[in-house]
Amino acid sequence: MLLKISIVSLILATLSEFNKVSGQDIRHFPDDFLFGAATASYQIEGAWNVDGKSDSIWDHLTHTVPCTVADCSNGDIADNSYYLYKRDIEMLRELGVDYYRFSISWPRLLPTSFTDHVNPAGVEYYNNLINEMLKYNITPMVTLYHWELPQKLQELGGWTNPSMIDWYGDYAKIAFELFGDRVKFWITVNEPHLICHRGYGSTTMAPRLNMQGTGEYLCAKNLMLAHARAWHIYNDEYRSLQKGNISITISATWYEPESEKDAAAAEDYHQFDWGIYAHTVFSEEGGWPHLVADRIATKSELQGFARSRLPALTAEEASNLLGSSDFYGLNHYSSVYVYRNESVVGLYESPSYYDDIEAGTFRLDEWKISPNSSVNMVPWGFYKLLSKIRKDYNNPPIIITENGFATAGGLEDDDRVKYFRGYMAAMLDAIEEGSDIRAYTAWSLMDNFEWMDGYTRRFGLYEVDYESLERTRTPRKSAFVFKEILRTRSLDPNYEPTTTTITIDPGH
C-alpha cells in the first residue's frame, strides 16, 4: 500500500515537474483579483468638434501638421465612441471585465479650459457612459488627464506654467463633483514620462516643444504638483463622502544591465525614466531621487546654467507629493538592455535627457518586436520591474493600468495572445513572491488612434474596421483568450478558442 502511494506521488511529482519545465501549468489568480480593459478619450471618441467641445493639443497638432502622424491621420472620428459607446460597453460585457478604464476629455467637459463654462453635452456623454457601465456592474476607472490638454492652455505654456496646478485642480474638482458619486477609481495623470519627455523634451508627441533637458523637467515638476493637488482635493473634500480611490499612473520600461559593470547605468535609466516621478510619491523620504537631482545639478553647473535644470521642490511641495496615492498605477510594455562605455561619452546633444543619463540601450534580435519597434516581448522584464517596485517602495498596492502588444492588424493575433500569457505569468510570479498586485488592465479594448503612429499599430482585443462607417468592432483571438482567463480566473497556456462568435455570459 505504502509502495503504491509513493509510486503515485512520484508520478504526480514528475508530471508536475514536467509541466513546470514545459510551462504547461494552469495557474490561478488570487480570488479578489480584478481584470479590466482600457482606452483613452482622444484615441476613441471622435466627435472632435461636436456639441461645444474645443480643441485639444492633439486636435491642434493633427490639424496643423497632419503628417507628423505616421499615416497623416487624426482622432476626428477615431472609433466614433462618442456615438458608439453602448457597443463598447457591450464588448466589455462580452469579455466579462470587472472594470473599464477610460478617460475624460478636458476640452469636452470644460471648453474654455476653466470652470466658467461646464459643457452640458460633455456632462451628458460621460454620465451616459458611466451609467451604461454601472447597469451591467462594470466599475468605471476614470483617467482625468490622458494627454488631452485644451489647446488654449498650451498657448499659456501648458505644463511649464505653474498656474496649471490650479487649473488642473479646478478641472479635477468639477469631475469629482459631477461623477464622483459613481466613480470610485480615479487616475489623475497618465504616464508623466511620456507627457514631459516626449511632449516637452522632444518632438515625438504633442505639443512637440523639443526643449531638451529643460522643458521636460519643468513639466515634471508642475505635472506632479498638479497630481498632488487633485489627490489632496479628493482626500480632503470628497473621500469621506464618495469613498473612492485616487492615484497616478506611471509608465515604466525595464532596463536590464548588459553586464554587471552596467548596473549603475541601468539604475540611472530607471531613475530618470520613471523613478523621478515615483520617488516623489512612493518613496520613504520623498522629493526627487538624489541620483537624478545631483546629476542634473552637476551637469547644469558645468553647462553654465544659473541653476539646476531640474527645478527644486520646496519642503512643502515635497510633502504634498509624498504619499499622494491610494495605489501604484503602472503601465508597462517593454524592456531594453543598457550599457555604458566610452562610446556614449559626448554622444548625445547637450543639454538633454539622454546626455543626463549618458548610457546606451539595445534590444536582442531574438525578442519578438511589434510593428514600428514599439513593444519588445520580454515577460521576465515585467517580473523584474514588479519586484523592484515592491522592494524600492515598500510593497505598494499596484494596479496594472495598461499592458499590451501591438500588431499590424488581423484577427489571428497569436503574438498578442503569447504576450498576454507571458506577461500575466510574470505578474503571477511577482504576486507569489509577495507583490501586492490587485488588478490587471489590458491595453486596449479595441484598436484606436495610436498617437504618432496613427492607425498603423493595433493594440485592440477587438479589431476596428476604419473603412466602415459603423467602425465595426470584431473580437480577435486574444479577446476569446482574455475572456477565458477572466471566466476561469486562471491562465491555461493550452486553451484554444473553438468559436469565432462572442456572446455575453449570464451575469454580465
Ligand code: NOJ
Ligand atoms: C500608453 C498610453 O497610455 C496609451 O495611450 C498608448 O496607446 C499605449 N501606451 C500604447 O502605446
